Amino acid sequence: MAAPGAVLVMGVSGSGKSTVGALLASELGWKFYDADDYHPEENRQKMGKGIPLSDQDRIPWLCNLHDILQRDVASGQHVVLACSALKKVYRDILIQGKDGAPLKRDESGKEEKTAEVKLLVVHLTGSFEVISGRLLKRKGHFMPPELLQSQFNTLEPPSAPENFIQISVDKNPSEIVVIIMETLK
Ligand SMILES: Nc1ncnc2c1ncn2[C@@H]1O[C@H](COP(=O)(O)OP(=O)(O)O)[C@@H](O)[C@H]1O
Numbered sequence: 001m002a003a004p005g006a007v008l009v010m011g012v013s014g015s016g017k018s019t020v021g022a023l024l025a026s027e028l029g030w031k032f033y034d035a036d037d038y039h040p041e042e043n044r045q046k047m048g049k050g051i052p053l054s055d056q057d058r059i060p061w062l063c064n065l066h067d068i069l070q071r072d073v074a075s076g077q078h079v080v081l082a083c084s085a086l087k088k089v090y091r092d093i094l095i096q097g098k099d100g101a102p103l104k105r106d107e108s109g110k111e112e113k114t115a116e117v118k119l120l121v122v123h124l125t126g127s128f129e130v131i132s133g134r135l136l137k138r139k140g141h142f143m144p145p146e147l148l149q150s151q152f153n154t155l156e157p158p159s160a161p162e163n164f165i166q167i168s169v170d171k172n173p174s175e176i177v178v179i180i181m182e183t184l185k
C-alpha cells in the first residue's frame with residue numbers, strides 16, 4: 001500500500017491510545033486528534049452512566065472522523081488519530097466513509113471519486129487485568145472502568161488484509177512510539 005497519510009491508534013478504553021497517540025504525533029510533527037473529543041454529548045452521557053455505545057451511536061461519530069481525516073490527508077496534512085475503532089466495520093468507516101462508495105456527488109450533482117484514507121492501524125493490546133488496573137487509577141475521565149468488559153467483548157482485533165501492527169501495552173509509551181516510527185520508515 002502507498003505510505004500511510006494517517007496512523008490510527010486503536011484499542012479498548014485504557015489501552016493507552018491518547019497517551020501513545022499524542023506522543024507519536026509530537027515526535028512525527030503530525031496533527032493529533034483524540035476521537036474522545038468528538039463524541040456528541042449524548043454518547044458521553046450514555047458512557048458516563050455505564051451503558052455501552054451501540055453501532056447507531058458510533059457510526060455518525062466515525063463518519064465525522066472519516067471526513068476530518070480525509071480532508072486533512074487530501075490537503076497534505078499527516079495525522080494521528082486515537083480512536084477505539086473496536087470493530088472492523090468501524091475501521092472501514094474511518095478509511096472509506098459509511099457507504100464505502102468509490103463515488104460521491106458534489107453540490108452540483110457531479111460524481112467524483114472519493115479517496116480512501118491510507119491508514120496504518122496500530123492496535124494496542126493488553127490483558128484485562130493490566131488495562132483495568134490502569135483505568136482504576138486514571139482520574140477525571142467520563143469512561144467508567146465497568147465498561148471495560150463490554151469493550152473487550154466488542155473488540156475485533158485487526159487481521160489481514162488490514163494494514164496493521166499490534167503492540168503490547170506492557171511496553172512503555174516511548175518504546176511503543178519507537179516501534180510505530182520504525183514501521184512507518
Ligand atoms: N504503555 C503504558 N504503560 C503504562 N501506563 C500507560 C501506558 N499507556 C497509557 N498508560 C496510562 O494508562 C491510562 C490510560 O491511558 P489512556 O491514554 O488514557 O488510554 P485510552 O486513551 O486508550 O483510554 C493513563 O493513566 C495513562 O497514563
Ligand SMILES: O=C(O)[C@H](O)[C@@H](O)[C@H](O)[C@H](O)COP(=O)(O)O
Nearest residue numbers: 012013014018036053058084143
Ligand atoms: O466506541 C466506544 O465505545 C468509545 O469510543 C470508547 O471505546 C472510548 O474508549 C471512549 O471514548 C472512552 O474513552 P477512552 O478510550 O479514552 O477511555
